[in-house]
Amino acid sequence: MDVKVISTGSINIDLALGIGGVPRGRIIEIYGAESSGKTTIALHIIAEAQKNGGLAAFIDAEHALDPVYAKALGVDVDELLISQPDTGEQALDIADTLVRSGAVDVVVVDSVAALVPKAEIEGEMSDQQMGLQARLMSKALRKLTSSISKSDTVMIFINQIREKIGGFSFTPGVQTTTSGGRALKFFSSVRMEIKKALSIKQGDDVIGTETIAKITKNKVAPPHKEAKFAILYGKGISHITEVFDLAL
Numbered sequence: 456m457d458v459k460v461i462s463t464g465s466i467n468i469d470l471a472l473g474i475g476g477v478p479r480g481r482i483i484e485i486y487g488a489e490s491s492g493k494t495t496i497a498l499h500i501i502a503e504a505q506k507n508g509g510l511a512a513f514i515d516a517e518h519a520l521d522p523v524y525a526k527a528l529g530v531d532v533d534e535l536l537i538s539q540p541d542t543g544e545q546a547l548d549i550a551d552t553l554v555r556s557g558a559v560d561v562v563v564v565d566s567v568a569a570l571v572p573k574a575e576i577e578g579e580m581s582d583q584q585m586g587l588q589a590r591l592m593s594k595a596l597r598k599l600t601s602s603i604s605k606s607d608t609v610m611i612f613i614n615q616i617r618e619k620i621g622g623f624s625f626t627p628g629v630q631t632t633t634s635g636g637r638a639l640k641f642f643s644s645v646r647m648e649i650k651k652a653l654s655i656k657q658g659d660d661v662i663g664t665e666t667i668a669k670i671t672k673n674k675v676a677p678p679h680k681e682a683k684f685a686i687l688y689g690k691g692i693s694h695i696t697e698v699f700d701l702a703l
Contacts, residue, residue, distance in 0.1 A: 459478070460475050461477055461479065461561065462500070464496070464502060464503050465668075466694070467668075467682035467697055468684065470680075471670050471681060472675075473675070473680065474675055476500075476503075477500060478609070478675045479560075479607040480606055481604075481609065481644035482600065482603060482639075482642050483609060483644065484643040485497060485612070485614070485647050486633050488650070490651075491649040491666070492666045493649050495692065496649065497563045497565065497613055498528045498691070499691060499692055500563075500609065501530050501535065501561050502529035502531075504609075511530075511534075511535055511559065511560060511562070512535070512536035512549075512559050513563050514562065514564045515537060515538065516565060520537065527689055528692075542571060546570050547591070547592075550599065551598060551602055554602045554606050554608045554610060561609045562608055562609070563613065564610075566614055567592070567613070567633070568634040568635075570591065571588070572588055574587055588636065589637070590636075592639055596638045614633045616631045616633060617631065617633070617634060619632045640672070644673070646672035648668070649666060650667045651664045651666055663685055663686050663687035663690075664685070664686050667682070668681065668682045668684070685697075
């Protein structure tokens with residue numbers, strides 16, 4: 456299967472994905488705990504697309520994009536389409552419009568947890584509204600999937616891990632799940648879990664984290680592969696560390 460890809464900016468993640476990057480015309484979910492490096496990877500993918508003359512969009516539902524950090528990772532912030540929508544519906548409509556335009560190579564939504572439905576913002580929280588976000592995602596993804604498959608766009612959703620309420624499992628410990636219901640798990644061609652492993656120190660100062668990316672779902676290559684890489688604070692993925700690791 457000949458799949459067009461965009462590099463993640465990490466040699467090790469590209470290898471773990473089995474095709475040399477994230478597949479075009481597909482939905483990708485990057486999920487993990489807070490500050491694990493999810494947005495960093497998404498920004499590196501944007502930088503790689505731009506390097507090859509591509510256009511990228513960042514739908515900043517969290518209103519937390521740091522342009523200085525993005526620039527340090529190689530993103531051309533002046534050429535990046537940035538939107539800060541007020542509601543989940545608005546964010547997903549913008550994503551669909553960008554994909555259908557056929558002009559955008561990468562669309563990043565940061566994050567699913569911040570896609571709050573309009574009814575939830577305007578109304579009182581009630582039991583009926585608890586499933587609103589899941590319904591919003593399900594409806595939007597059905598529409599988006601058809602647009603994305605006809606395009607060459609990489610559609611990336613960044614998602615948080617949260618504790619499962621009332622979940623039962625045979626494995627001990629806290630059960631976790633991702634925001635936005637089951638639809639994103641189903642419609643994603645690639646799901647990538649990001650976890651912090653170790654702190655990287657220079658003397659007594661922590662200068663970054665050793666990070667693990669686990670490919671938990673992959674429809675374009677064998678899944679369940681892992682990649683280790685280093686994220687340096689303020690600088691992003693360390694390519695020198697990766698080249699050194701590969702040489703060993």
